[in-house]
Amino acid sequence: MQLQDLLPLMSKMYLSRTVDSFLKDVKLYEEDEMRNIILKNIEEFRNDKRVKSNLNFRTTDRDITLLNRLILKCLLGSQNYILTEKQLHKEVLDLQSQILHDSQDEDYMNAKIDATAGRVYTAVLNTAWLKDDALNEHEINILYTLRDEFNLSIRDHYLLESKIGRFPRKNGKLHSTQNIDQSLKDLQQRGIVVRIKSDAPYYVIPSDIVRIVRYEMGEELRTETYQQLLKDLNLTQLKQVLSSMNINTSGVKEAIIERIIKYNILPSQTLANLSNTELTQFLRSKEGVRISGNKEEKIQNIIDYYENITTKADSDPTDERSIYYDFMDQLASRNYKALRANRVIQKDVNVETYFEQATEYLFEKKLGLQLEEMPGSKHTDGRIKFDTKSVMLWDNKSTEKAYTFPNAHFDQFLGYIRSEKMRVAVFLIVAHDFTQEAINQAQKLKVFSEQDTGVALIRTEDLKYIAEHWKEYSEQKKPEFNLQVFNLTAEMNRQLLTNRMEWIIN
Template identity: 35%
Template sequence: MKVADAIKWMSKLPLQRIVDSFTKDFPKPDEDQARDIILRNVAELTDAKRITTVLQFDGPFKDQIRQILMLEAFVNRPDWSASEQDIVESLTRLEQDVLDAAAADGSLRYEDPERIEILKDVLRTALDDKLITFRELNLLRTLRDSLGLSETVFRIVLAQLNHFPQPGNVLHTPSECRDVLNALQRGGIVFHCNKADGSPYVIPDEIRASVMGALGMELGLHAWGLLLDALTVTQLKQALVKKKLPTSGTKSELKSRVISSGLSPSAALRILSTGDLHELCSSLPGVPVSGTKAQRIRRIIGYFANLITKEVSEEASPGERFYKYLPELARRDRENLLANQIIKKDLDIEHGFEAATRFLFESRLGLELMELAGSEHPDGCIRFGGRRTANGDVLMWDNKSTEAAYTFPPSHLRQFKRYIRDARDPVACFLVIVAKPDDSAMDSVWQLAAQCTGTQISVIAAEDLGWMAEEWWSRNPDGRFNLEVLNMTGILNRPLLEHRMKLFL
């Protein structure tokens, strides 16, 4: 979620916290004023140096650990958003997993005992000082890396010293977690979308890279898992051999073992041969295969770091899985679609786009789709309901996926005209669902509307259609959407949709 989208779901107090994070010039703006201030200052708000300064503070070691774990809880969410309860549970799980590992026999049996003792001696000295500067924390991380130890091992050692996540190995309370959430809001890092369904906390897209940099992380848990999915069983075993870990088990078990080992993505990729990296690069859409080994590794990690990942339930139907990636299907974003296993080949994009749209109309808008005979027909058709025979009776739609902005070419004009002319029922509205409408598309919109008297011609971006559907569904999960919202000639953008939803819903 981008900053511009997040602030639409925020009330006055959360908005004020974000404004105060970068300026004190506006003490009491109302909601609209606060949103305008934020939008005019997005560059300053999302500046990497500002974010790094906020996150690198000097304070008690337990407070630094608490903030790091809180941010990791966000990073490990596919869409970097969660309710307060989900975030608290995620943070508690991260802490408890470390304590469980520290209490288990042989949790460090594959590590060099001498290196563990060196780390323990340095940590004992550092922990005697109640205040640890960020520079000192970075020195501890540098020592950890020079010893060839992972962050996981670092935390287990802290727990064995009775100091994780705070003195006495005491878990942080929900109240302490809320304190961190509030502090991150005041720092302009976390946005509380308290008007949205579930009242989620979000780290916007524009801020994520800087957060990852401040944490010293290369990939979130989900993206790291996708990278490991792209490796072969043999390559996973090579990574485990490097860590002196067992290599038996299924690919899923090997993958989990690599993740829990604390091995970083770059370290795992450095184990591979130049030929393996060349082959891996060639399997990732848009990733160049030339260059040095280090360059290939950076490109591979960059590829997975920039993937759009979304939370999809394991019980989700195929239609819902496609629906979660509706904008990506519309713009033919094959990199994200392939990496997230939404499609297996390019030919699946059109089918997925159509299935996602059918799910939207049926499951989100509560509408019943009409059966269409033959193969020469639009992608979908819905009856308006009631008696509307004077002005048409149905809404037809057709999906057109394009990588570039949609220009409404003459061939599509002729195709849609044929659909409208041959329809069994009068067509009140013909809706074209695209990635992004180009302004020039309006020429064909007016032309088709003039040639099909009585039919409204609308063009809408898939992302805006999805936004509208979620808005409706969050308020009326069992209601039937009023198609009059879409029944107009022109390009339906989000402000226009908001206005028409107020009129007709």
């Protein structure tokens, strides 16, 4: 879920933490003010440098740092990067227990960590922890350098700390749920995690920043998705991965895959065992993936391909159009890689048709509106009765870049409006984004329509927001959507739409 979708589910305290995470010296007291300021500055929230800077824990309290990393690992491994508070507490404590258990397994440790690296790193760890119950910044920097030198992961560090009785706390004591809550507060104040409330408290990494967080934390793929990648490799390739790390290679394919996951071998490490030729052949078997590049780039292309794979079922298995609705944003922006990876399209030419069907599904099933038949082939993508004397027309525009509203489309839309037998109250243009020129053209089309037609520009993500949330603005037992929400000549952003739903639907 994107941050803008989470804002309505956040209360004042948690909104305040998010505001403070990226907007300094801004004092607000009302929830709506906070939501508005976040929406206005959302690009700053998504800024790569901000996110990476706030994921630097080197000068942070050691327990907070440790728990921050474990919390993020649990969230990054969950479906849609969201867990209830109760689930998150349990998974963090379970993860600590698992590391403690693995550190006591000599066979596991011998296979996981090189003997020389383990001996040297443990000696430095012992010295660092000897004088007191904390590590200073200088010691932490030395340990970071050693890990890079020996190619040790942060999990390897925790395993070796466990061996000397310093993980998770002194003498292997687990952290409390109160400790976890303190770290959750820290992550909120950094603008990495947000807390929402519906039937229960949830913590979530907004999808706006999840890719940056994943790579900064070294969590290249969710376990479920990584398993799919491993299944697509052959048995010889999988055994080669384990053999390169002196890990037992016996067993059937399923056992090999389970072992690769158990030993926390990263996707990039697995793929590095393949030759350049093997990587090229593997890429060629995946439709829509870039094949060119050096070995490192090919590995990244494969990881990016699988990162786009989803296991999400159709939101409405009774209607085949629901899969297009689920991927409406990707259809609107012609994100061919994601659409192919998720098997939404077979051919590029399907995009426009499926985008239209997604929009039909939204108006018919999500908003409960009756679609009107349109004879012939020269017509807009959709028509709905606005009232007894007028209609709303809409047209979809699928473009890789922001929609510019060229003059050819202006003439086409004007022709649709003037040839309509009933007055066109609203002409709605649906795209993934709009340029300033498109907004100017909308104003011009309203004037040239000569019937005071509202020309509304709406992004797919905002139209889907309306589809999912409009009923919340009605006090009726059987609410009905009111098309007046769209009756305006403007670029209809989230805040404008929310304000209109508040007084029109209610």
